[in-house]
Amino acid sequence: MTSNGIQAVSSIVDAYPKRHAAVLPLELQEEIIDELSTDIKNLKKCSFVCKRWRSRTHFHAFSSIRLQHTSVETFSSFRDIPFSFFTIYPRARRICIVGSHQHHDVMSWNSSQVEALARALQGLRDVGNASVLVLENLNWDALAGSPIPSLMLSLDSVSSLELSCVTFPRHSQFAELVAGFTALRHVVFQDIEFGDPQPVLERLLADKIMMDDEKSALSLRGAGSFLRKSLHWACHSPKSGDALTATIGAHVSRYTDPSAILRSLGSSLNYLEIVSLADISSDTIISTVDLSSNTSLRRLSLSSPFRVLSLIPWLNHVLLRISSPCLRVLDIAFAASRQFHLDEPFLKYLDKVLSSPQxxxxxxxxxxxxxxRLYPELRLGMDSCVRSAMPSWDRKGVLRVSFV
Known part of the structure; x- marks a missing residue:
C-alpha cells in the first residue's frame, strides 16, 4: 500500500462509525495493523479499528497463565496498568504456578517473588474467572507463612485442581489445600510427596465409597523401589475437596502401597495403566497389586516395552486379579522379537486366561x-502367530496387533 493508500485508510478510520468497528473483515483489520502500526501516531486509530481482532487474539493468548519465579514479577506489574489489567486478567482461565525443576530447593522463590505472586493472585481473585489451578514442581515450604495458600483457596471459581511433583512437609497441609476447594469437578494428582509418616487410613476404606457419578483413571509407573502414581479424577456434580482427601488420603504419595489407592478408588476406577520400564526392581511391587475392589474397570493397559511378552513376570498375576465384569479394552505392550514363535505357548495360556467370565x-x-521396526514378513509372521494362538478372539473380531 502506498503513502496515499495509508492516508486513505486513515481517513476511513476517522470516519468509520464505532458501532461498525466490530464487523470489519478480519483481513482488512490485519492489513490496517500492518500499515498503521509503523507510525506511533497511528497507534490509537489502529487499536480502535482492530478492537475485534485484538479481543479475539487476547482471549486465546491469555486464557492460560504460567507463573514462574522468573516471570511472576512482570505479570504482577500488569495489575497496575489499567489497559494491561483489563486485557489480561479477566481472560485468564487456567493458572499454572511453577517452581524450580529441582522442586526440593526451597529457595527457588525469594520474598519479592512471593509478594508478586500474592499480588497476581489477588488480581485474579478479584476478577473471578479462573477455573483451573495447576501447581508444578513446588515445595510447599517455599510458600509457608505467606498469604499464597489462602489466596489460592479464595479462587472460588476453581473447579479443576492439578498437583504435579509437589512436596508437602506434612500430609495435613495437602489435605487442607484440597479440602479448601468446595466445587471440584476434576482433579489430577501426580508424584505427590509427604515429609511426615503416612497416617493410617485403612479404616476409611471399609465405609468410604465414592459416589456413582465419580470417575477416575490411575497410572502406576515403575520407578525403582516404588511406583509413581498419577491420578485423574472427575465428577459430574461439584464436590468438596475434603471428601476426596478423606477417600484417597495419603495414598497418592509415590511411596505408599499401590494397592491402598486401588482399594480406596474402588468402583470409581475406570482406567488403569501399569508400566514397567528397564529397571526391574519395581516388578515385585507390581506383582502384589490388589484389583479386587475395582469392579467397574473398563480399560486396562499393561506395558513392559523392554521385555518380550513371555518374560513379563507380573503380567499373569495382574490378569488373574481382575474382578471387573465390565472390562471392555485390554492393551498389552511388549518388546519386539525376531523369535516371536517362542512366545506362542504363553499366547495360548493367555487365550485360556481371557476365557474367564470377567x-x-x-x-x-x-x-x-x-x-x-521389523521387515514386513516378520510383522506378518507375528500377527499370524497371535491369531493362530488365540483363535476364539480372532473369530470375534476383537483381536488387534499393532506395531509402534
Missing part, C-alpha cells in the same frame, strides 16, 4: 509391539 465383555484386545 473378560466376557471385552471388545478390544490390543497387543502392541514396541520398537517393532
Amino acid at each position: 473378560f466376557a465383555e471385552l471388545q478390544l484386545i490390543q497387543l502392541i509391539v514396541v520398537n517393532g
Whole structure:
C-alpha cells in the first residue's frame, strides 16, 4: 500500500462509525495493523479499528497463565496498568504456578517473588474467572507463612485442581489445600510427596465409597523401589475437596502401597495403566497389586516395552486379579522379537486366561509391539502367530496387533 493508500485508510478510520468497528473483515483489520502500526501516531486509530481482532487474539493468548519465579514479577506489574489489567486478567482461565525443576530447593522463590505472586493472585481473585489451578514442581515450604495458600483457596471459581511433583512437609497441609476447594469437578494428582509418616487410613476404606457419578483413571509407573502414581479424577456434580482427601488420603504419595489407592478408588476406577520400564526392581511391587475392589474397570493397559511378552513376570498375576465384569479394552505392550514363535505357548495360556467370565465383555484386545521396526514378513509372521494362538478372539473380531 502506498503513502496515499495509508492516508486513505486513515481517513476511513476517522470516519468509520464505532458501532461498525466490530464487523470489519478480519483481513482488512490485519492489513490496517500492518500499515498503521509503523507510525506511533497511528497507534490509537489502529487499536480502535482492530478492537475485534485484538479481543479475539487476547482471549486465546491469555486464557492460560504460567507463573514462574522468573516471570511472576512482570505479570504482577500488569495489575497496575489499567489497559494491561483489563486485557489480561479477566481472560485468564487456567493458572499454572511453577517452581524450580529441582522442586526440593526451597529457595527457588525469594520474598519479592512471593509478594508478586500474592499480588497476581489477588488480581485474579478479584476478577473471578479462573477455573483451573495447576501447581508444578513446588515445595510447599517455599510458600509457608505467606498469604499464597489462602489466596489460592479464595479462587472460588476453581473447579479443576492439578498437583504435579509437589512436596508437602506434612500430609495435613495437602489435605487442607484440597479440602479448601468446595466445587471440584476434576482433579489430577501426580508424584505427590509427604515429609511426615503416612497416617493410617485403612479404616476409611471399609465405609468410604465414592459416589456413582465419580470417575477416575490411575497410572502406576515403575520407578525403582516404588511406583509413581498419577491420578485423574472427575465428577459430574461439584464436590468438596475434603471428601476426596478423606477417600484417597495419603495414598497418592509415590511411596505408599499401590494397592491402598486401588482399594480406596474402588468402583470409581475406570482406567488403569501399569508400566514397567528397564529397571526391574519395581516388578515385585507390581506383582502384589490388589484389583479386587475395582469392579467397574473398563480399560486396562499393561506395558513392559523392554521385555518380550513371555518374560513379563507380573503380567499373569495382574490378569488373574481382575474382578471387573465390565472390562471392555485390554492393551498389552511388549518388546519386539525376531523369535516371536517362542512366545506362542504363553499366547495360548493367555487365550485360556481371557476365557474367564470377567473378560466376557471385552471388545478390544490390543497387543502392541514396541520398537517393532521389523521387515514386513516378520510383522506378518507375528500377527499370524497371535491369531493362530488365540483363535476364539480372532473369530470375534476383537483381536488387534499393532506395531509402534
